Amino acid sequence: MTAKEIKSLHPAVLKETAENLIASGGRMQMAYAWYPQPHRIELRYVASVGAQAPFAIWRCDANEPIPSLANTCPLLSWYEREITDLFGLKFLDQPQPGRLVLHEGVSLRQAPFDPDYPADLPLCVEPALQVVPELGGSDADVQLLPFGPVRADVFESAEFLFFYVGEAILHYQPRLFFKHRGMEKRFEGLEPARAVVLAERVSGIGSVAHALAYCQAVEAASNCIVPARARFLRVLLAEMERLYNHLHYFGHLCHTTTLKVAEAEGKLLEEQVKQLNTRLTGSRFLRSILAVGGLRRDLSPTSWLGTELASLQDRFLRYAEHMENTASHLDRLITTGKLDRRLAFDQGATGPVERASGIDRDLRRDHPYAAYTELPPMVATRENGDAHARAQVRMAEVNASIMLIQRVLDLLPDGAIHAVWKVAPGSEGLGWTESPRGTLFYAVHFDHHGKLARVKIKSPSFSNWRVFPYTVHDSNMMDYAINEASFGLTIAGCDR
Amino acid sequence: MPQWTLLGLLQGKQTAPWPLAKGTDGQEDFLGMPRYRPELCDNECKACADICPTKAITIRASSGASNRLDIDYGRCIVCQLCTEVCPTGAMTTSSDWAFGARSREDLIWKSGSTKNPATGGEMRRAFRRSLHIRHVDAGSCNGCESELQALNNPFYNLHRLGIFFTASPRFADLLLVTGPVTHAMLGPLRATYEAMAEPRWVLAVGTCAVSGGIAEGGYASGHGLSGVIPVDLYLPGCPPNPAAIIEALLMFLDRVPQRVNGGRLVE
């Protein structure tokens, strides 16, 4: 990414530019802030203008009040609130002002991303309830039913508040970011090569996607050409990650529809892939293998992985066929949690969720990276936008992933697995992957010593959590768990 | 519905015989904690201490030939970087994952320590065949949750060991915590511990919960469970694999002995 691809915008024309973007079929991807110099905040907007075209990046100095773009482009609301929380920068006419990443109980004297914020100064957090919409009418009849942050079973921490009237859910408001660990700030000041282990631990079950997006961002900044074998193996790793995540998804989805054998089968298949991961890399989560410039060490999957995956595919096909023929399972999925195309677009749904609502986007095909140019994936879409459509998209992706891995194994070139690279001081880069849950972006900025000055992570769950509540309003409690499972959300990546 | 019953029956028993009988635990080729061989250590080298992202390895001021490194396995995130940079092979990869320890000191590398670690105490005897766990995610990366969820897959089948996860801390005997304890989760975590009936115990799972790990400190995170609630068992790992979690739980119940002592596995 070079400076001339970046368009500088005055705050006054921001809204108009965003409207033009939407009108011309483009789509906003994310917004973030950073400090190019102390006391000077710069806003960045990243947008896609179409498949195969480079991402559009807008730069906007935040020296004067910035108008909120949330009404033009609703998905930006969370990004703006995040910037307000972490950078102390307020947006004009934000339609939903209020805390997001830092909770209501956090008392802030200084924004945590301010360069003057003392390192390791802990935030002061008092327990405080979340701000919810006001209730009118027969408000005493509405139960404000809370779940969490410590929820039943083994789940990630998040607090859900249901406006509940006995089975019916009037309104649903999740409060996330209990797990906000300040991961983006941890990158700052690190040598770019040493931050890969950090990226791997932003979201445990997205280790490859995160590390790969990070590596590609740094490689973009340093114009590094990754050797072919490493690129092919990166595809292999990314697709293995997709496999175990999607298999887990089916195990959990069947858990919510109380299909016990199917739950066991899904989780068993997930376990088998995790054990294949261990055999492949020594890590069940495919960690400690990616590096900027390629891979840390070579892998030798050709002799054994193909047969293992072939038998896994047979087993999965039978499993999927059974699921698609079980009326009780389908009854609970079809029409549940319907997400229409408009809502999916407006709020920025991503990955299998948006593809199930008829939006045909996949970064692997539209903005190929690693070896996806040589190995184009089959992208499945559905139109219905319900839980069943989301499951079907993932079902197709499992098959596509296995086929893609088989092709990697067939075509895997020999050669080096690592290239030398050097980051130019003050440069920046954008990296992305299509993770199992959707689009993942890493934007990296380097300081004048070539160290990381700012890393922004846009995880897919940040987008999908934004969308999900709109499918819960006016639905049933009985469908809630199924609906949530059908989105396949994770919280760690969203909270960071 | 019958096709599922048939599928289940045809699949046969999928559960690993381990730990009740000899057999696979599913962790072959797993890269565990790096093993330290002090006799190979180069006196002047500090590559491992430099590269370690969580400062688990520190150089002692007194640079004697042996024992010149302090290795805190409670801080290790198993990234294998030290094994890659070590020029002499003093830090090597290993499959050591059974790192559950009753005291934090047992996780710190010491030479020649062979003291037999203590058992859990009389009170736990009653829970040996029926233990109920409440899990709290205090800010983990979801890796630990993924492995905890794996415990109830047919391969590990935790239920057969009489160990269950429960929805409410009211019914729980053991609090299982993952994550470095973010400031936002500190209150709910304490409330969960407070809500448990006595006797109650705490198990820190994952390097984050033991010491804070990669997400230690900063503006949003704490330093694991130390100083938050009393911990009865530590299990580092990033994340610990399901077998390691099972082994730690059985160890907590005195059904298997503690294997780690002085930062190394005792067979």
Add this chain to the structure above:
Amino acid sequence: MSNELLTAAFLVWLAASLISLTGRGLILVRVLLFSGSAAAIVAAILALPEGTPPVTLPTRLAGAAVSFRIAPDGLWLLGFGLVPASLACWLATPARQGRAGWLFGAAMSLIGALGVFGIRDGAGFLIAYEIMSFGGATMILSEKLSADAGRPVLFMLGLLEVGAIALVVAVLLLAVAGHSFAFEAYGRAADNLATTTLAAVGLLLVIGFGAKLGLLPFYEWFPAAYGAGSGASGALISGVMLNAAYYCLSRGLLEWGPGQNAEIAAALGILVVAVAVLSAVLTALYAFQQDDWRTLLSFSSAENAAIAVAMLGAALIFRGHGMPDLAGLAWTVSLLHLGGHALAKGGLFLTADGVYRATGGYVISQTNLLRRSSWMFGLGALFAAMSLSAMPPQAGFVSEWYMFETFFQGFRLDTLSSRLVMALAGAGLALTVAIAFATYVKAFGLGLLGRSSRDFVPIQRSYGLAVSVLGFGVLALAVGMPIWLDSLQAAVSAEFGTQAASNMHDGLLLVPLTAKFAFISPTMLVVVMPLLSIVPVLLVMTNRRFAVRRVRVWYGGFDYDPSRASTTALTFSNALRTFYSFIYRPTEETTREANGAHYFVRRLVFSHDVAPIFGPYLFAPAIRTVIVLANKLKALQSGHLNFYLGLIGALLIIILALVLY
């Protein structure tokens, strides 16, 4: 002795009503009303089991002497109705204004009720019945608890007058046939009337008294009227007045002719059972959906009245099939049920007033009141709620157990239709009882047990005392059931000529006439239940290894306001509302106000309701018709003198024509 006491009661109530009209000395009025009721209760106890000796009142109606006698079943119903009435009069309405008017209304309804129970003359009875209704309306109107109390009271009076007209017609038919207004003649009248006329009289009586008892469709005046008044009014209307209406219906159907003819009795019985069971199911369903103490309890009153009426119908069927023993059983059960119901319902209506005084409203929501109030109040309210939800060992359980045992005897009947209706009635009432159980779990669990972070004052001591008296009365009724049954024997003998009431117990065991089917014994249960609890209590006491540690309610790691986070009245009942949506036809509406794009919701406005069944299809068109007619006839009241003169002229011409031809 009993007649003297009743006279004293009448005079004291009369004095109270006169004093209350002055608007002063209201405490004296309350004392008078209470002591009059107490005297009447003592009279009832003294005169049971035979009934009061007949006396002739010192007045003549339509040229005939009026005799006064309260039969034993009347005494039973009057006595149990007066217990909550006396306490309600003592506590009086909690409304800030209109107390004098309320006390006057209460006195009127008590005087009216006494007349209804005792006067044995058609004309006198109708007058007393109207006084009673007038008293009830006066009570609710004077309280001004609702901004718009007039409309519901008018609706109530309108429906009651529909009933009253039916009664007038029935009484006239019987009086003409029996050549006298005296009730003794009405039984004989059966012989002179055609079968169809007799059946019509039966129907008219069901309509007439059904209006007050809340049989369908008349129960629809209940929620609005009760909801416009206080719990004290409810205690009177659902206690002594409801009992009076049931007594009249029972007397009318059994003694006045329709019940004397076997064929009509059987057919009428089937109709009565069907109507009553349908009413019970519908009112139970609607009671469950109420979020207001008074409307919930009012629907429940209609439900319990319907249960008693269903038993009356069963008695008619059995009598029609020549089974006096079973008829006696069914009829006795209805008396037991209404006795227990009056106590329990009175207790809960007074509880509602206590809640109103503590919280300022009648809404069923978390109040923490059980914890903050005295344990006597808590036990009293619990016993009352248990009885109404038919939980052992309370009176409601006894009577409803008998009720099912009676319906199980339906197989002894020889016609298919009666067997079928008995079986279906059993099923319908089972549903009713189940819903009633949920209803009182909701009322007691939410309204009293529910926790709240708001700090309400505890229930007043006087209310606590009154509720506990009634609650323990319910228990005493159940425990002493063998004794009370014997006191009803004379009434059963007089009505059916059998020993059914005495046969309903075998020593301390309660049995449905014979011990071969089933038995229960609340008397033994109250002894055994505490004994059974000794073992677990001891186990808990001796096995305490850890000190008791109190922690907050677990909400997932945060402290929430329990009154917002816990079950609301609607959350509790919405599942049933969805399941029976074909009856409720619920409406739910949520509007969202947003900032900017509709995604950013700022405020939610939620409303919900259930639709009445008869209102829109029966009452609303009727009301519309009346209004249209009134508009049309408005011309008659145009105010033009010439028009009036014209009218008079026309009338004169008509009269002239009539005289000439």
